Amino acid sequence: MHPLLVQYRAVVVKEVRQTMRDKRVLALLTAAPLVQLFVLGFAVNFDVRHVPTAVVDRDRSEESRAHAQSLLAGDTLDLKMEARDERAAEQLLEQGDASVALVFPPDFQKNLLRGESARVQALVDGSDPVRSATAADAVARHAAARAVEHLSAQAQARGEALPRPAVELAPRVLYNPTLSTAVYVVPGIMAMLLLIVTTVTMAMGLARERESGTLEQLQVTPLRPGVLMVGKVTPFILVGLADVGLALAVGTWVFGVPLRGSLWLVAGVTLLYVMSTLGVGLLIATLSRTQQQAFVGGFLFLLPAVLLSGVLTPLRGMPGWLVWLTWLNPVRYYVEVLRGVLLKGAGLGDLWLQVLLLATFGATVLAVAARRFHKTAG
Known part of the structure; x- marks a missing residue:
């Protein structure tokens, strides 16, 4: 086996074992997203009754x-x-x-x-x-x-008949005939929870290793910074894909979210999205010296990313100058792809722009984060 692959496997195994030993991080990566999906799926409801x-x-x-x-x-x-x-x-x-x-x-x-x-x-x-x-x-x-x-x-009492209107409206609701709030909101909640799990966990995890001195110990080993970085993000990518699979199952069985499009397209775009969010988390970690700084940095990114994504409110209702900022938001592209694929059965030919922009954002932020990581770990 190639020496780089040996180093990569060693880093991945080390990250998996460390995550499995930390029960709090393990719960944050697995149980917390499902619990939050249940709570938010039922709590966020725009249906007005009673x-x-x-x-x-x-x-x-x-x-x-x-x-x-x-x-x-x-x-x-x-x-x-x-x-x-x-x-x-x-x-x-x-x-x-x-x-x-x-x-x-x-x-x-x-x-x-x-x-x-x-x-x-x-x-x-x-x-x-x-x-x-x-x-x-x-x-x-x-x-x-x-x-x-x-x-x-009154017309019948006079022996008359009301004239039929010249134009009659016959509405037909597509993609969400019952106008269920959950069908619209759950895909956005999935994107939001995945953002929290990957970005914050990645940023705080790397900051914790820097505080405890673990990262300095790895720096004196023959590990290359690139192999170390890829090995650290790999477990989070796998966890993110698994969380999306579980969220899709819960969304379908519990909230009635349809699966009209290709799940392979969802998986591919999820991979791009997770790489983008992990890149942001890695960049925040390289700019932070403590876990508190990493947490604050993650929160400062999370809040505007969610608000400017269309998760809860449509983007067309925002001012024009604010809509321009949403083009820098990977959550927007992922939410649009999820809703397009799951609700409308859209394919890559319909969503190629969102996929391209998401891939561009991910490549850019990963490149910047990798350069910062090489400087701090080199």
């Missing part, structure tokens, strides 16, 4: 009660309590006891019977934009549907 609602019925008529019951019949709005007037309803919103208040005016039924428009006021707590937008949309859709029903009833 919004606490207050009703102010100043008309107290049969029509107002029927409309209120119809609005509250679904699972979007839940009746929390009835209020005397608008001021009492606003106080409920201020105290957080309700997020929506429906106000029926005194002449609600009278206006309907006259064939006039009857207005229902909806007070919505805008401090939670997602919940307020969904609740307001539910009220608007219900009002439109009830308006059509009243027009149809």
